[in-house]
Amino acid sequence: xxxxxxxxxxxxxxxxxxRFYLLLAFPxxxxxxxxxxxxxxxxxxxxxxxxxxxxxxxxxxxxILAASSVxxxxxxxxxxxxLLAKPVSRYxxxxxxxxxxxxxxxxxxxxxILVAALITxxxxxxxxxxxxxxxxxxxxxALFLAISxxxxxxxxxxxxxxxxxxxxxxxxxxxxxxxxxxxxxxxVGHELSAQLPDxxxxxxxxxxxLVVTAVGVWFAGDRLRSFSLRGED
Amino acid sequence: MTTLVxxxxxxxxxxxxxxxxxxxxxxxxxxxxxGPNGAGKTxxxxxxxxxxxxxxxxxxxxxxxxxxxxxIYRQIGLVPERELSFGYLTGRQFVRANADLHRLPxxxxxxxxxxxxxxxxxxxxxxxxxxxxxxxQRVKIAAALVHxxxxxxxxxxxxxxxxxQRMHLMDLLRxxxxxxxxxxxxxxxxxxxxxxxxxxxxxxxxxxxxxxDFGAIRRLMTDRPVQYALKSSDNRTLAAxxxxxxxxxxxxxxxxxxxxxxxxxxxxxxGLPGLAKQHDVTLYELxxxxxxxxxxxxxxxxx
Amino acid sequence: MSxxxxxxxxxxxxxxxxxxxxxxxxxxxxxxTLFITGLRxxxxxxxxxxxxxxxxxxxxxxxxxxxxxxxxxxxxxxxSLPISYADYTNQTxxxxxxxxxxxxPVLFSRDLRHRSIVxxxxxxxxxxxxxxxxxxxxxxxxWFFMAVPTxxxxxxxxxxxxxxxxxxxxxxxxxxxxxxxxxxxxxxTGLISSVSLRRGFAxxxxxxxxxxxxxxxxxxxxxxxxxDADAVSVAAGLFSPWSLYTGLANAWDAGVETFVPVDGAWxxxxxxxxxxxxxxxxxxxxxxxQKVGSR
Numbered sequence: 001x002x003x004x005x006x007x008x009x010x011x012x013x014x015x016x017x018x019r020f021y022l023l024l025a026f027p028x029x030x031x032x033x034x035x036x037x038x039x040x041x042x043x044x045x046x047x048x049x050x051x052x053x054x055x056x057x058x059x060x061x062x063x064i065l066a067a068s069s070v071x072x073x074x075x076x077x078x079x080x081x082x083l084l085a086k087p088v089s090r091y092x093x094x095x096x097x098x099x100x101x102x103x104x105x106x107x108x109x110x111x112x113i114l115v116a117a118l119i120t121x122x123x124x125x126x127x128x129x130x131x132x133x134x135x136x137x138x139x140x141x142a143l144f145l146a147i148s149x150x151x152x153x154x155x156x157x158x159x160x161x162x163x164x165x166x167x168x169x170x171x172x173x174x175x176x177x178x179x180x181x182x183x184x185x186x187x188v189g190h191e192l193s194a195q196l197p198d199x200x201x202x203x204x205x206x207x208x209x210l211v212v213t214a215v216g217v218w219f220a221g222d223r224l225r226s227f228s229l230r231g232e233d
Numbered sequence: 234m235t236t237l238v239x240x241x242x243x244x245x246x247x248x249x250x251x252x253x254x255x256x257x258x259x260x261x262x263x264x265x266x267x268g269p270n271g272a273g274k275t276x277x278x279x280x281x282x283x284x285x286x287x288x289x290x291x292x293x294x295x296x297x298x299x300x301x302x303x304x305i306y307r308q309i310g311l312v313p314e315r316e317l318s319f320g321y322l323t324g325r326q327f328v329r330a331n332a333d334l335h336r337l338p339x340x341x342x343x344x345x346x347x348x349x350x351x352x353x354x355x356x357x358x359x360x361x362x363x364x365x366x367x368x369x370q371r372v373k374i375a376a377a378l379v380h381x382x383x384x385x386x387x388x389x390x391x392x393x394x395x396x397x398q399r400m401h402l403m404d405l406l407r408x409x410x411x412x413x414x415x416x417x418x419x420x421x422x423x424x425x426x427x428x429x430x431x432x433x434x435x436x437x438x439x440x441x442x443x444x445x446d447f448g449a450i451r452r453l454m455t456d457r458p459v460q461y462a463l464k465s466s467d468n469r470t471l472a473a474x475x476x477x478x479x480x481x482x483x484x485x486x487x488x489x490x491x492x493x494x495x496x497x498x499x500x501x502x503x504g505l506p507g508l509a510k511q512h513d514v515t516l517y518e519l520x521x522x523x524x525x526x527x528x529x530x531x532x533x534x535x536x
Numbered sequence: 537m538s539x540x541x542x543x544x545x546x547x548x549x550x551x552x553x554x555x556x557x558x559x560x561x562x563x564x565x566x567x568x569t570l571f572i573t574g575l576r577x578x579x580x581x582x583x584x585x586x587x588x589x590x591x592x593x594x595x596x597x598x599x600x601x602x603x604x605x606x607x608x609x610x611x612x613x614x615x616s617l618p619i620s621y622a623d624y625t626n627q628t629x630x631x632x633x634x635x636x637x638x639x640x641p642v643l644f645s646r647d648l649r650h651r652s653i654v655x656x657x658x659x660x661x662x663x664x665x666x667x668x669x670x671x672x673x674x675x676x677x678x679w680f681f682m683a684v685p686t687x688x689x690x691x692x693x694x695x696x697x698x699x700x701x702x703x704x705x706x707x708x709x710x711x712x713x714x715x716x717x718x719x720x721x722x723x724x725t726g727l728i729s730s731v732s733l734r735r736g737f738a739x740x741x742x743x744x745x746x747x748x749x750x751x752x753x754x755x756x757x758x759x760x761x762x763x764d765a766d767a768v769s770v771a772a773g774l775f776s777p778w779s780l781y782t783g784l785a786n787a788w789d790a791g792v793e794t795f796v797p798v799d800g801a802w803x804x805x806x807x808x809x810x811x812x813x814x815x816x817x818x819x820x821x822x823x824x825x826q827k828v829g830s831r
Contacts (some may be wrong), residue, residue: 018732022737037756041762045759046759057747065737071736102568155735155736155740156638159634159637164630176754
């Protein structure tokens with residue numbers, strides 16, 4: 001299903017000048033901040049940055065940027081039809097693009113979280129958080145890819161999901177954790193280190209992550225199957 | 234030999250009917266899809282290329298549906314009007330990517346062959362965003378042709394292309410048509426269509442207004458006065474004689490020739506030699522002065 | 537028709553068009569029209585139905601808690617509002633930031649991306665004035681976004697008979713602070729949107745500058761305060777628009793808590809940084825539009 005040519009083109013689009021710097025800014029900022037605080041204060045204080053800022057904000061933002069970069073501009077200006085007018089399964093197109101977005105999310109989102117967490121000391125909790133970030137990053141990238149395939153306002157819609165649903169309402173109502181990708185990841189990470197919270201049922205967290213990932217990518221492919229060329233609006 | 238068939242295809246967007254019950258069949262050779270801006274050409278093209286579902290009716294290529302059928306792209310080469318946003322690729326890389334997406338057994342050779350065909354070998358090493366409009370158009374055609382499709386669809390291929398490049402492109406399309414491919418291009422510029430395609434399909438306000446050889450279409454419209462330019466040995470005598478004919482609507486003397494407006498093409502053409510002989514006038518030249526697509530078109534639009 | 541020169545070979549014929557000799561509106565009217573159109577567009581008014589969804593959805597979300605608060609206050613007859621006017625804006629900062637990030641590209645990216653900017657500048661309207669009016673549109677739209685729930689709270693306070701002079705003072709303080717914040721946020725998001733023309737990147741850039749940066753600053757402030765490094769905590773507040781807002785609100789006694797109280801010379805520093813930031817963004821915007829206008 002994976003198509004190397006499409007993945008290569010998506011990667012080239014992702015690494016095109018400005019986007020790349022914006023994508024790079026997140027991990028640099030995160031690691032610099034955590035290093036600074038670890039040096040000035042102590043590791044535990046610095047670690048709080050990660051569940052407070054790195055995990056709930058930087059990781060999804062990187063995922064949004066990556067997912068919308070591999071699909072958004074091409075859908076926006078219609079040039080995706082050069083890729084779609086080919087005897088290539090549209091699900092294959094979606095999967096290939098998702099793999100690139102996923103790789104970017106994990107490299108620029110999850111990996112820096114691991115590096116930053118390792119800087120703060122305690123490696124068990126660092127690896128636990130990393131596992132959580134892997135789970136959440138995977139699910140996020142699939143969900144945001146699906147959103148990018150549906151609406152031109154994908155970035156804002158995805159941001160609202162993360163910032164308003166997961167962060168704002170998630171902080172007010174604990175029940176939101178059952179429908180929060182970030183919390184599913186944390187729940188999986190909790191298995192490795194009890195320092196991470198235990199917001200939901202483990203089976204549910206794993207199953208929900210898998211389902212959202214699979215359905216997200218499938219849905220993106222299905223939207224591409226019905227991709228219609230519309231006039232300018 | 235590939236045939237593209239639309240069977241009572243319609244497409245509407247909400248209350249707006251963009252394409253209204255169009256049935257047509259396009260075979261090998263160059264066909265022009267003609268219509269004014271907003272007539273539904275792009276919508277029609279999008280349906281033919283599988284990028285829009287017909288709201289009613291069917292669009293098929295050799296009997297196979299186009300919508301939601303990615304396998305059909307083995308037979309279609311599509312040159313969209315949209316600009317390429319792959320400016321960071323070179324011409325060769327872009328064509329090669331298209332060849333790879335078709336999983337051609339020897340993509341590199343196919344790329345070089347088609348670049349040769351569209352005469353783009355020399356600039357193929359440059360990035361797409363350094364190309365002129367005509368060069369980009371050629372690269373798009375190369376990308377669409379790399380897998381040797383039976384059908385080539387081009388949406389407004391000459392838009393913004395300078396005249397020299399336009400001639401070049403026309404030669405290319407003509408050659409492709411002569412090779413037996415089904416080439417369909419859309420345009421709202423009559424002169425382009427006139428020079429490239431004998432066969433035309435005309436859409437006006439989403440309706441299939443006419444199809445066939447445009448000269449034949451023109452002759453079918455006998456209820457519209459036809460303009461002829463006539464040169465003879467004695468214009469004034471001939472004018473007087475012509476005015477007596479029932480089929481002639483008006484005659485005017487214009488310098489060295491006569492402008493004649495004719496209602497009934499058939500009886501005028503048949504009667505003219507006898508009339509000339511009767512008045513001892515020698516005919517030098519008879520030519521339709523408005524047998525251009527412009528007049529065909531203006532007529533269809535006005536109807 | 538009568539005065540067409542007959543003798544010369546080259547002639548421009550009078551087809552009956554008449555010159556407009558009436559009164560012409562000046563630059564002020566153009567600027568005002570531009571401002572009002574921009575303000576309407578920020579809320580999707582005069583645009584497609586779809587573009588109204590986002591601004592009004594966000595506005596509804598920011599008004600809803602205020603309605604709940606008002607309901608509770610009026611029904612239970614509390615002696616004070618559970619949240620100050622200035623702090624309400626602070627607590628809903630996510631919505632304000634999202635509104636700015638989502639709507640700034642509408643006002644600042646579209647004209648540049650589609651090059652329709654040259655049409656605007658073909659009128660007797662200078663690039664700096666265009667930039668200024670766009671900025672003002674966004675600033676007023678943002679101010680309105682914050683003022684609506686604030687006014688609702690005030691109405692609630694009046695209905696339940698809270699002390700009027702007290703409430704009016706608090707309200708005016710909040711409104712002044714919100715004005716400054718609106719100018720600031722409009723400048724920042726406008727500048728980002730005018731540089732990054734892809735809508736998605738403009739939005740992510742604005743979110744970085746407003747939400748991520750504020751998150752970073754808050755984290756540093758909290759840790760510094762925890763380590764008893766009060767000066768660091770207060771100084772960190774200079775680096776994000778929202779911490780500037782809360783800092784100034786705290787100093788002005790407008791009912792906003794900060795990790796460490798902002799007082800003394802710090803107040804001056806906060807105010808100065810805020811004003812410099814506004815001025816800097818404006819200069820950047822003017823420079824940007826002058827550059828694209830001259831091409």
